[in-house]
Amino acid sequence: MNKERGNLHLIKRINRRLVLNLIRERQPISRASVAKSLHLSRSTVSSIVDDLLQKKLVVEMGYADSSKDGGRRGVELGFNPKSAYGIGVDIGGTKILTVITDLEGEIVYKEKRPTSQSVETIVSFVQAALHAAQLSEQDIVAMGVGVPSVTDIEQGIVVDAPALHWDNFKLQELLAPHFSFPVLINNDVNCAALGEQWLGSGNHSDNMFFIAIGTGVGSAIIANGQLIYGHRFQAGEIAYNIVEDDLNYNRTNALGSFGLLEQKISGTALNFADMSSTDLFARYKQGDVLAQERVQRFIRYLTLHITNAVNLLNPERVIIGGGVSESMKEIIDEINDRVNHYTPIRTKVELATLGGEAGALGAIAYAFNEVEESQLL
The missing domain is CATH 1.10.10.10 (Winged helix-like DNA-binding domain superfamily/Winged helix DNA-binding domain)
Incomplete structure (x- = not known):
């Protein structure tokens, strides 16, 4: 029965x-x-x-x-x-972005503030956002929170967020009592992927591979419309990917340390001689020889790892986001062509379009999806 x-x-x-x-x-x-x-x-x-x-x-x-x-x-x-709204909070190492949207993702309020490790401060940011948007808690379906960490979404625990000094931190449990609506926690890159899928370059694709290239490197996998988490929620940790040269020199990865792929293609890796990654790509465009060499190496490594991901996952789209992606307009077509040259499995490689708002918007998308699954919406 x-x-x-x-x-x-x-x-x-x-x-x-x-x-x-x-x-x-x-x-x-x-x-x-x-x-x-x-x-x-x-x-x-x-x-x-x-x-x-x-x-x-x-x-x-x-x-x-x-x-x-x-x-x-x-x-x-x-x-x-306009029957209900969602709140997205993207907690980063230097800033916290709070966004409120309606059910179709139209932003009705957003505010960026300096980051904080204090739950009470984060709560005050959300309460201030509600007040500024002239909304009550009864207007909110749910709140999603993105954190730069492996997250146990079932327990709402931030496993390890070095930038925030949170270790096995029960963020959901600490936030939930302050609000009458559901509070959900997820990894920041997963949230950015959902944001791009919902309102950005992902174009509602049910099969998408998202790469975030910023200070570090991360990725998220959407397959058959669902985020893939893996055992212990660590799917998509491509920062630890290796190439043959790493094997030759017996280079290894350590959990929580800068990964071998991060050491090759992250914004941190691209910085050199007091030149930022933005400057590097600008000089590349101008024909600077050293910049040309470094960017071409970046393209080779990125193409290799995207190609392997395409062979493994068969995504309809590969979306590249993060701070470095904002300087990649001149090379994205070359990366797309190379990927489709090296594998017979067709895909489309594109740049993200939501910029710094992707994580907060994706946190809302995640919250909406979860409450809809529970038929609370």
Whole structure:
């Protein structure tokens, strides 16, 4: 009996999501058209729509035009993105970005402040954001928090965040009592990937490989619409990737230390002779010989690791984000061409478009996804 109830509950959740997504995609649309398109009974659709209307996720937009045979006009439905909001908090080593959006990702408030290790300070930032946006806690579906660390998303624990001096830090448990809405924690690169998937270059792709190149290097994997976490939530740690030269010289990686790939392609690795990575790419564009040599080496290493990832994961898109990516416009086509030259598995390599907002927006996307899965939205 319990199994039957569980299966029935799952079917209801699936049908509810199908109905809501169809209304979002094809609004304005009548109940009858929803039922016909999804092959659901009218009574099932009416029950779901009544619930969505009660929660203000859907609104009635007036009567449709009369049918050709003069039949009864149906009330058309539309999605209401202003029915609720989400908060995204991107905690970095130097700054904390707080963003509030509606259900379609339109930003209604954002603010960047100096970073803090204090939970009380982070709480005050969120409360100030709500006040400035003229929203109450009842308007918020959930809050997502991105942290530069391996994160245990099931327990809400920051495993190790050296920049914040957090070690096995129970961030979710400490934040949750301050708010009436759900608080969810995830890794910052995972969040940035979800942000690009939702509102950026990812273009809603269900199969995407995201690489963040900044001070360090990280990646996130989205396969069949789901983030891939791996054992102990460490999937995507490409900073530790190696090449044959590392084997020849017996170079090894150590957990928590700068990885061997990071030592080759990160912003830190690209800095030399008081020249930042931004300066390096500018000089590359101008034809500087030394800059040409270093950037070409960067391209070779990056192409190698992207190609191997494409062979392993078969992503539709590879998105490159992080601070270094903002200087890569001149070389992205070359990287895309090289990757597609070295592997017969087709993909498209592109630069991220959301910049520094990707992590906070992706934290909101993660929070929305999780509460929708729980049918709280």
